Amino acid sequence: MPKTARALLQLPPATAAAIEKLGADLAVARLRRKESLRSWAQRLGITVSTLQRLEAGDPSVGIGIVATALWLIQRDGELRQLAAPEHDQGALEMDVREAVELGRARAQASAEARLRAAPKGKD
Numbered sequence: 001m002p003k004t005a006r007a008l009l010q011l012p013p014a015t016a017a018a019i020e021k022l023g024a025d026l027a028v029a030r031l032r033r034k035e036s037l038r039s040w041a042q043r044l045g046i047t048v049s050t051l052q053r054l055e056a057g058d059p060s061v062g063i064g065i066v067a068t069a070l071w072l073i074q075r076d077g078e079l080r081q082l083a084a085p086e087h088d089q090g091a092l093e094m095d096v097r098e099a100v101e102l103g104r105a106r107a108q109a110s111a112e113a114r115l116r117a118a119p120k121g122k123d
Contacts (some may be wrong), residue, residue, distance in 0.1 A: 020057030
């Protein structure tokens with residue numbers, strides 16, 4: 001089995017549902033514009049069967065096709081922000097954890113240095 005097929009079989013359920021919703025939403029957008037499958041596929045530069053797969057939420061449809069479909073409905077601008085580092089909550093949380101750990105390590109090293117530098121008491 002090709003790697004891509006294996007990856008698609010392992011999609012998290014929420015991700016698969018989001019892709020299906022996107023496909024359904026694109027179908028609604030096409031229908032609201034009173035575009036046929038054939039004309040919409042032609043504008044996308046794809047076959048009608050690929051458009052049907054896109055609208056059915058098939059995760060194997062290429063991202064370029066999805067991006068072009070979003071462009072047709074003037075929603076492609078949001079693609080720039082999807083994985084923008086400033087919105088990557090997981091990485092931001094890791095950065096904060098690392099900063100906290102570094103702060104604790106420096107505070108401990110400073111405290112240990114003060115203890116070593118403190119004058120020894122006379123017995």
